Structure formats: C-alpha cells, structure tokens
Amino acid sequence: MNIGRIGSVGAMLLVSAALAACGGGESGEQAAGGDANAALGGDGKLTIAMIAKSSTNPVFLSARVGAEAAAKELSQARGVPIEIVWLTPPQEDGQVQAQRVAQAVNEGADAILLSASDAGKVTGAIRDAVARGVQVMTFDSDVPESGRFAFYGVDDAETGAKVMTELAAQLGAQGGEIGILAGNQNAPNLQKRVQGVKDQAAKHPGVKIAGVFNHPETPQDAAAEVIRATNAYPNIRGWAMIGGWPLFTTALLDELDPARVKIVAVDALPAELPYVERGLAPVLLAQPTYQWGYVGVETIVKKLLDNEQVPERIPMELVRVSKENLGDWARQLKEWGFTDVDQKYLDLPPAPTASR
Secondary structure (H helix, E strand, C coil): CCHHHHHHHHHHHHHHHHHHHHCCCHHHHHHHHHHHHHHCCCCCCEEEEEECCCCCCHHHHHHHHHHHHHHHHHHHHHCCCEEEEECCCCCCCHHHHHHHHHHHHHCCCCEEEECCCCHHHHHHHHHHHHHCCCEEEEECCCCCCCCCCEEEECCHHHHHHHHHHHHHHHHCCCCEEEEEEEECCCCHHHHHHHHHHHHHHCCCCCEEEEEEEECCCCHHHHHHHHHHHHHHCCCEEEEEECCCHHHHCCHHHHHCCCCCCEEEEECCCHHHHHHHHCCCCCEEEECCHHHHHHHHHHHHHHHHHCCCCCCCEEECCCEEECHHHHHHHHHHHHHCCCCCCCHHHHCCCCCCHHHC
C-alpha cells in the first residue's frame, strides 16, 4: 500500500459521511433523519462500545485512538454526539469479552466494535446482542457465524504467507530453521496466519520450522518466549512473527544478533522502529491499526445513521516497512496522533517513489 494514501483515508471517509448526511433531496433527508433518530434510541447520542482483545496491547490502544478521532470528527460533521465506550479486558480472555458484550447491551450501547480473542466464546453473546437490536461489527479477528454485519481487517492466511515470503528472502537460498511466534492459540485470525506461514514455508525446501510458539499477548511474555525458544533451538535463524508483540520492548535488541537472526513481523508501531533501524527486523508488515478504530466507527455511522448497505468484508492492506521508507512511515504514525515517534525517524528523508 502507498503510505501517502493512508493519511488521506480518514479525510475521504469524513467527506463521504458528510456527503451522505447532506442527502440528495427532501424526502431522502427526512428518511435519513428518521432512521438516525431510531438508531440513537432516546438519548440523541450514538454510543459505540469498543471491545478489543487486550488493553495492554499497543495495537489495540492505537485502534482506540482512531475510534475516538473518528467519533470526534464525525460528531462535529454530523451534529450528533458519538461516544466510544472502552470495554476491553486488561488481558486476553474470550469469556470476559462475552461478558463485556452483554454489559454493553445492558448499558444501552447502540453498536459494538469487537476483535475476538476466541470466536467460540463470543459467538453466543454477539447473537444475543444482535437479537436485541444492537449492531455488531468486528475488526482484526472475525466471528463470521455470529450475525455481525461487517468485518474490517487483513486476509490472515495471505498475511502469514507474506511474512514467510519476506523471511525466506532474508534467509537467502540456504534457508534455515525458523520459529513461528503465534500469540494466543485460540484466536481465529492468528490460527489462519500460522497456517499461511506453514503453507508458504513448504514452498521453500531449505526452510525448516522448529515450532509454533504461543504465549500471552503481552510484550514481556512474548519476548520471554522468543528467548526461551531461541535457547531451546539454537539453530533458529529466522522468526516469522504473526504479531509484533515482543518488538514493543527493547529486550530482543540485546538478546538477538542481527548478523545471525532475522525477524519479519506483523505491525510497525513506534516502539518497533528501532528493530528496523538496526537490521534485526529488516521488514515489518504494518497493519494500519489506527484505521481499525477509525474505519470501524465510520462504517457503524454509515450503517446506523445513514441506513447504508455496507460491505460485509472491508479489506485492509498491509504496508511494507523497511529502512527505505522508515521516515515516511514514522511521519504517518505521527499524523495519526502517536506522540512517541522518535524524532530521528521523523527526520529521515522520503523514500524513493518505488519504495512507498
């Protein structure tokens, strides 16, 4: 994906929503107004409960920032208060998520925006919410059999395959032993990414998978698992990380030698950029995680306030981040409101057009 295009997505979505709000004629405006009033219930406010996997995972905190930014912008553009209620558990727990879905319904939420830790544990709660008139949209990790109206995220099998393709290029023709860092073993999106890595690895005869390593999705737990596995399997030359969890700490910068081990990981938030700079993770495949929240809220507004037919699946494109476009990506992160982007990355020159 062209990084330059990402920054304009929010603006385009806002324009789209504003145009929809204007309507095409008097009868259209009256119909839209009636639908909006019905969707808002009795308090005149659109309340969206946001239930991500974990409030300690930076990717979901960035999604929250995006959701709150969209809510603020669309509230001003539409003249309708839009509130984001953050009901994300502190740690991954599908059962707690199911309880939070029920809580959102009982507390009067108009819609729920959710990333599922365990599809089996939240399906029933989502079905109950939909049956009670609450619209549910998923992002990142889908629950397709739940009655949710839309999903926004990457193609997970394709994402896993891309991680492995990039890692194979880093390992070279000789290949070598690799580890797959896989997070929560019950997360449906991560299961698909692991399979994508395995399927692509089978196309590289020199690549051998030492193992699939699951762990609690905190930076500390993930880094500890990488260190443990590296000690247990000293011949590991590469890590296919289907999430960037351990790169949110600096631990692996001290523990792994970039001359001997290469990492390719999903996600590229500010804390991860030193791994690109030092060559330990020459390539990160970034999910524009801010957009999980922004596009999610924008889509819910279209569905509830404008009564629009929205696509059931809204694809998210990965962004390839390397030393060549590190400055461009850092500036995109800052534009999205991240305050912890190191100035040295912001000062890097723009990438050649072909690298964007």
